[in-house]
Amino acid sequence: MIASVQPPEGGQLLSPLEIDPTQVDPPLDWAGLFGNEQPVEVELGCGKGMFLREAARLHPDVNYLGVERASKYYRVAVSRLTKTGSTNLRLMRADGLDVLDRWIAPGSIARLHIYFPDPWPKKRHHKRRIFRPELMELAARCLVPGGEFCVATDHGDYGTLIREILAASMDLFEPRAWPEDAPDRLPTNYALKWERAGRALWWARYRLRSAP
């Protein structure tokens, strides 16, 4: 059972960037939300929002939805991203798997980003991990044909599991080269944090082969 969308804390909407799940019905109507027909990219687990800030600034012709489950980080992201004045951004406090499952219409997003997902190293917590086999099926359903799935991690064991899950979904996705200096490999809070700590980072992107 996937946890449902949480309303913003206190029920108060603080920013025009926020999507109030109590005021809209799934699936999200992208054109209605953004007021245009630009392609939409989604980041699950956006944390404090650094990737979204850069992406929205660099690509005003793309719309971005950030999804964050933890209230503390969600509020930081709302505050920081509201200050940017970018109009091509929206944020939702929700569980990423639930958003893929219910809130995104099939074949309606151009890219899905998941950067530095929580590894939950203790075995009894593994069920909290966002990377699991059904994630790939949900991602494939939400992406447009040829759409991309971008991922990064610093974590050895979890990284191995992520690669195994991706390898098992090669009927749906094919790997694409993603050079270190590619302009769309943007910084995230955790990328910078782990880089500073001297950890090896693994970045990869995949293309959806065709609509499942």
Ligand SMILES: C[S@@+](CC[C@H](N)C(=O)[O-])C[C@H]1O[C@@H](n2cnc3c(N)ncnc32)[C@H](O)[C@@H]1O
């Ligand atoms: C390690 S942080 C990485 C944040 C950001 N992506 C970065 O690279 O700086 C992982 C984030 O994912 C969020 N998260 C974990 N599981 C989630 C889920 N199922 N749905 C939405 N967010 C989730 C956590 O609350 C946390 O903010």
